[in-house]
Amino acid sequence: AQSVTQPDIHITVSEGASLELRCNYSYGATPYLFWYVQSPGQGLQLLLKYFSGDTLVQGIKGFEAEFKRSQSSFNLRKPSVHWSDAAEYFCAVALNDMRFGAGTRLTVKP
Amino acid sequence: NAGVMQNPRHLVRRRGQEARLRCSPMKGHSHVYWYRQLPEEGLKFMVYLQKENIIDESGMPKERFSAEFPKEGPSILRIQQVVRGDSAAYFCASSLGTGDTYEQYFGPGTRLTVT
Numbered sequence: 001a002q003s004v005t006q007p008d009i010h011i012t013v014s015e016g017a018s019l020e021l022r023c024n025y026s027y028g029a030t031p032y033l034f035w036y037v038q039s040p041g042q043g044l045q046l047l048l049k050y051f052s053g054d055t056l057v058q059g060i061k062g063f064e065a066e067f068k069r070s071q072s073s074f075n076l077r078k079p080s081v082h083w084s085d086a087a088e089y090f091c092a093v094a095l096n097d098m099r100f101g102a103g104t105r106l107t108v109k110p
Numbered sequence: 111n112a113g114v115m116q117n118p119r120h121l122v123r124r125r126g127q128e129a130r131l132r133c134s135p136m137k138g139h140s141h142v143y144w145y146r147q148l149p150e151e152g153l154k155f156m157v158y159l160q161k162e163n164i165i166d167e168s169g170m171p172k173e174r175f176s177a178e179f180p181k182e183g184p185s186i187l188r189i190q191q192v193v194r195g196d197s198a199a200y201f202c203a204s205s206l207g208t209g210d211t212y213e214q215y216f217g218p219g220t221r222l223t224v225t
Contacts, residue, residue, distance in 0.1 A: 032212055043114075043201060044153075044216040090152060094212050097166055098143070102152040 002027050004093050006101035013081050014109045021076040021104050023091030031095040033074040035065055038088045038103075047089075050074065061085070083108045112137065114204050114217035115184075122223045129189040129196070131220045135204030142185040143214060144177060147199040159185060192224045 003026045013019050025031060032051050036044040048059025055067040065076045074091060086108045091101040115134040123129050135142050144156040155169040159179035170177065174192075179185040189196055199221045203214035 034213070036216075043218040044203075046213065046215075049213060097155065097158060098212070098214060099155065100145075100153040 002093075002095070002099065004091055004099050004101040006089075006091055006104050008104045009102070010105045010107065012107040012109060015083050016080050019076075019078045019081045019085070019106070021089050021091075021106070023074045023076065023101060025072050025074070025091075025093045027072075027093065027095055029095060030069060031093040033065075033067060034092040034094070034098075035059065035063070035074070035076045036090045036092060036100075037061075038090065040087070044090065047076070081106075081108055083110065114202060114215050116200075116202050116217035116220050118220060119218060120221050120223070122225060123192050124225055125193055126191050129192050129222055129224075131187040131189075131200050131202075131222070132184045133187070133202030133204075133217060134184040135202075136215050139204035139206055139215070141205045141207060142179050143203045143205070144185070144187050145201045145203065147201060147219075149198070153201065156187075189222075192222075194224050197222055197224045 005024045007022050034049045035047040037047050038044050047063050048057050048065055050057050050067045058064050063078050065074055067074050088103045088105050090103045092098055117132050140161050142159045145153040146156055147153050157170045157177045158166040162181050174190045176188045199219045201219045202217045205214045
């Protein structure tokens with residue numbers, strides 16, 4: 001069955017520390033891959049996307065993600081987290097339709 | 111170019127009333143998607159529409175919920191006889207199409223509270 005998994009429900013990192021949010025998918029073919037961010041009470045904003053080509057994609061706000069076909073993963077990374085990055089992050093995959101992971105809530109400690 | 115518009119932003123209904131949520135896609139987008147986000151949960155797909163057609167409603171509850179995207183005007187998500195469990199944020203997204211144009215742009219959401 002097609003699925004998107006974000007294994008970490010909640011992650012806490014210190015400001016300035018590096019961040020990696022995990023996303024795994026289970027699809028028969030390589031889907032299109034997305035990361036969205038949702039601040040409290042807001043809609044979703046696209047951080048980055050992967051369709052094809054270079055497997056390391058750069059996004060907005062200093063985020064990047066790497067597509068690893070062998071691991072069926074599309075993990076989101078940021079070298080140095082800022083307090084304003086505290087939000088909910090959703091991985092999404094699209095083949096015939098778009099499915100979202102359950103989300104990872106990021107808390108940033110001062 | 112205005113983004114995806116949703117109104118109202120907040121909607122309060124008593125149990126048994128009807129809720130109508132509107133979504134105007136981005137200019138030039140002909141694909142609309144509705145999602146529901148329950149408190150402390152992720153997004154759940156409800157329905158995918160193109161102009162005058164429902165393409166996929168596999169995520170829509172079988173009763174009380176309906177959606178349309180007429181030739182003219184916004185897409186409407188309608189919930190009849192609302193119950194407390196319908197309280198959630200409802201997000202609309204639009205896209206140009208599929209393939210490389212699959213990227214969905216989200217509206218700010220409508221937060222429905224059923225009292």
